[in-house]
Amino acid sequence: MAAPELLSDEGYRADGRRPAELRKVRARMGVFAQADGSAYIEQGNTKALAVVYGPHEVSGAGHRARGLRSPPSPSAPLRAPPLPLGASAPPRGLRSPPSPSAPLRAPPLPLGASAPPRAPPLPPGPLRSPSGPPLPPEPLRSLHPPGLSPFVPGTPRPPPATGAAEVRSLPGGRGPSPVPVPAPPRVCTSPPPGSVPAPVCTGPRPQMRGSRSKALPDRALVNCQYSMATFSTGERRRRPHGDRQAGELALQLKQTFEAAILTRLYPRSQIDIYVQVLQADGGNYCACVNAATLAVMDAGIPMRDYVCASSAGLAEDTPLADLSSPEEAAGGPRLVLALLPASGQIALLQLSARLHQERLEAALEAAGEACRALHAVLDRVVRERLREVAALLGD
């Protein structure tokens, strides 16, 4: 099943981590002054940028008039009817809002740059506070783990269990701690504003008319775009976005965030979330979800909770948390979980390759622990940012 190199005899992974250990996380909020909210995250070698605009008037394919529009992904399976196993939760409820980007480990980004903080805020005036009486949140239904296999879009259902699976428990009592990995060579400096092609917009925003019919009368429309830089993978990519994978991930992001953002406070408007992967080394979607959550928080858009995403896999019955690219390519099962940590609700659960039903719980547990550890890191980032902003404004 899994290649033997995933876990050495002493219990170390290929990059020297323990099975339940996360990669080093660094994140920063407010990297772009021109966007409403932005964030940058590094999880190990995976680097992702997220930019949020809005809420603003509904304007076609995002607030920028772009020629390229990623087609809605063929993720019809994601909306398929509920699990025939009598699951208590249809897959729709699994969508979690993308988590804010991973928490910053230390305030100064070791990237060496001091990205300028956001532009000074608008003077407060008589504002329409978006929430009068707070609205009852839409119920997020969570998956009850035991005995249920998650609905996996596009893969055949796992065969019925035969024989017992031996599940090794996680190293006792120790949750995944983001201990730094033997540091990869420091590659990039802080992304200079404007280096990211897609989401950056300077000057007045062009408006594309004619899609007013997309506006929802009682909620905001969440528009996501996922893009991978051409230099993000080993070989140069021809199409940064617009391909099926990007479309599918964008749709997953959209569904995730529609569950986390309190969209009912902004009827007939649109929130744009653009994520770009600058370097892809496993866990692309997770890094994007984490970055996007931080960016949404940076934009001041109200959310139910953080959304923390992490991947997990199995190496001969040992659950591995936060898979890197070679581990993903090894072909074993890969579970992606996006979680709202405070309530424990699952927003997105995705599994690729087959996983035995009896091992699901262990993998899910590992992913859940990883998400909670990420939440702690992200929380530090956000609080640090709050202090930073308060200090800037207080002077």
Added chain:
Amino acid sequence: MAPPGRYCVPGERLCSAEEATAGSGTYTRHGFIFSSLAGCLEKRSEDSGLPVVSVVRDAESQLLPDVGAVVTCKVCSINSRFAKVHILYVGSTPLKSTFRGTIRREDIRATEKDKVEVYKSFRPGDIVLAKVISLGDAQSNYLLSTAENELGVVVARSEAGVQMVPISWCEMQCPRTHTKDLRKVARVQPQFLQT
């Protein structure tokens, strides 16, 4: 430097719904109040009933025009049935990106609605104070109304390019050429006028 209040993050449980009322930046769930923004906690005590708990950010996020709000907009085009405007300010807060609105012919005035001519009420380029009456449906923009004395044209330029002075509720005069133009003029409160 102002002493920092308690910082909150989205998803953080603030208090029980019996101790306080949820204000802006919060939501309630299962009888508890949670924060929905990353910002400072604020507790205001109301005279009637429970204190109001809200989370405020230093930089306010984008506003949306709400029903009943007075907005400042700029007329971009007119036709015989309505005037199309760009909404620039909500109250006194500028919007980062403009919204589009429509003022229908029957919403321009409160009296004699059928005798209104849009051409004699607004012209493209005028700055107008209006009130939002509807968020609009799937096909339309925000619907605005100027059917009050305090609403209507505030700033208009004459054909000579000079800012006109209002003479009555329906006329404005250019100070240079002394020609009178017809507009639906807003009666701005004296304390807001700058002379």
